[in-house]
Amino acid sequence: MNDPGRRLPSGSEPVPDPADGPTDGPAGGLTGARSSDRTRAAILRAARAHFARHGYERTTIRAVAADAAIDASMVMRYFGSKENLFDAALTIDLRLPDLAAVARDDLPRVLVRHFLDRWEGDPADDALLLLLRSAVTHERAAERMREIFAEQVAPALGEAVDPRRAGLVSAQLLGLALTRYLLRAPGVTALTPDEVTELYAPALAAVLS
Incomplete structure (x- = not known):
């Protein structure tokens, strides 16, 4: 003073x-x-945790606000509705590397390893798994998943890859995520990331070749 x-x-x-x-x-x-x-950011972290744990229907604005240590009115001020909050929570950057600089023979291995690192990396960065879980039962989440892969994976693969093949690459990566993280198939979850990369990359190579 x-x-x-x-x-x-x-x-x-x-x-x-x-x-x-x-x-x-x-x-x-x-x-x-x-x-x-x-x-x-605090609201989105809390929302992603609740949506992932309880699903869209059972998640409430009050519960999200309590975890973010703010009043529920602040959540509404920032996002307007639960639907808008859910949509914002599903905004994801896949953070794909510059695939144009990757040799064609190395591309399948790089893609598999990148997605494994994204799914199994920082536990706080759970938006991708939230989207995967929600897409099974919530149409907006499924639509958002399609948009993200269409807008980020296909362009990252570049003109050298036929768009139809790019779509199949997305399907294979999502199939891996579904069996490893949602269905938790024992034969898939028992593998280390290195083993998954070694065994799964040839499947992507077959599609890309």
């Missing part, structure tokens, strides 16, 4: 003290934007 007894040079203005509260200047706006981003 500025000391009222301290004399300032003529023409000088008091310097705002952070303890006096937020300001309306650029710094205050930046702080507000960062706080808004953190709140939105």
Whole structure:
């Protein structure tokens, strides 16, 4: 806080003290934007966890808000409805590498390993598994899954790969995810990521060749 007894040079203005509260200047706006981003991220993390655990129908705005440590009205302020929140939770970047720089013979192995790393990587990044689980019973999730693979996988494979083959590559990768993470087929879950890559890459190679 500025000391009222301290004399300032003529023409000088008091310097705002952070303890006096937020300001309306650029710094205050930046702080507000960062706080808004953190709140939105916290809501999405909580929503993804609830949708993954309980499904769309059993997930409530109040439960999501409680896990995000905010009031339910804030969830509605950011997303407007549970349907909009669900849609936002399903926004996913597959983070595909630059496949144009990958040798054709290495492409199947790179693809399989990348998706295994995405599915089995950071536990906090569970949006892809949420989408996979939800797509089985929720039409919007199934539609979003189709959009993501059509918009990200096919373009990443480039013009060198026939679009029909790109679609089959997506089908194979989704089939692997379904049996390993949802159905949890023993013969698939028992394999290490290295073993899956070694054994499954030839199947993709057959489609791409």
